Amino acid sequence: MRYISTRGQTPVLSFSDAVATGLAPDGGLFLPETLPAFDAVQLARFDALKNDYAALCHEFLRHFATDIPDDTLRALIAKSYSTFSVPEIAPLRQLSPDLYVLELFHGPTLAFKDFALQVLGNLYEYQCRVRGETINVLGATSGDTGSAAIHGLLGKPGTAIFILYPDGRTSPLQERQMACTGAKNVFALAIDGTFDDAQAALKDVFGDQEFRTRHHLSAVNSINLARVLAQCVYYLSAWLRLPANVRATADFVVPTGNFGNVLAGWMLQKMGVPMRGFRVATNQNDILYRLFTTGEYSVSGVRPSLAPSMDIQVSSNFERFLYYSLGRDGAKVREVMGAFKATGRCVFENFDRDTFSASRCDDAEIPAIIKRVYQDFNYIIDPHTACGFKELASDRPSVVLATASPAKFPDTIREATGIEPLDPTLEILKSRPLVKHKIKAAPAEIKAFIEANCQS
């Protein structure tokens, strides 16, 4: 399988090269040159593996990671999911006859990003080994992505990871997930400033081509091809475990901001897995809700919310959806993205309205939804998952993706239910020493820190 850019001006690459490159040089995002078409025989092969998540993931990813020896790929995936705390990896809970929850928070950082970043970390390690090169990963975070990336690379030979975050402005638990790992190749850099200051400094560091090349710098971000592909697997796994009559009629309800989560499900459907449809569930940062209800995709300011990992202004994975929706025409994607960049809006109406629906949940509604779900089902959901429970369909079953553990958001949960959600992983963190490096949000200081601590 080879990989192309959504903007059509990057030579085709292998899986490993597309993963290592991240963002395509023409500014586009990587996608498979053609999507596999899974037939009944392949679906039966998947079905036989539905109770072994890592084996199912291997059976899926081997269609894509065709330049990695099969046994290596199998071992890499097994290792990626060995860090999860439950044998099902992604348990499917039934709350009522027509309502299921897919729990995606049993990985090391208790949020769904672990599904992709555990695999990505092992892919990086594999690449270091076969190429005899080091890799230094650099990112800025306001929360979940940074800690999931750190736990993907924890202690991996040949790699180091540097995560910038605004000192005092992430949640104490999130800071502990980044700064209490004890790993020698992990550097939690607490900058004096805001998340935007951290991002601006980071952009500057990446802008220095010579520095970037010399230290084999790679970016943490939400657009890596491997992330989307790894995320397809939990949809497949859930769909296979549903009763036959529910498989055909259920909507997957997906809390999303960058469109990464829902894109993965939709791509799986395009590959021939007959899922009925998707509900795009946003918080008050509702660019995707507005898109799927009005056909207009337009920027507005970010409003910090109780579901902070969905606080986005534009959805970075939207371009992949656009590519397919514009008939896989890179020139058209360039035109639309160019116009969008210039004006902050575009009109987009040719998507499948039967496949997508959308809901929007503002901050005032989140605690009430958490409380109602607790009262109705004796089940506690986190604020992101709560957005998915906003307007459940009454005429068909729903599978709501639970993207984070409630234990990560104790204040909101306590306020809504009176209960203190606990998770042993987080309790252990509270007793570990916190090692953070305070640093100015200045490119020169950041570079000096990397220079002194990177893998070379």
Ligand SMILES: *Cc1c(COP(=O)(O)O)cnc(C)c1O
């Ligand atoms: C990142 C994140 C999301 C949103 O994921 P997208 O890739 O933007 O679709 C939802 N919930 C949680 C807990 C997250 O960490």
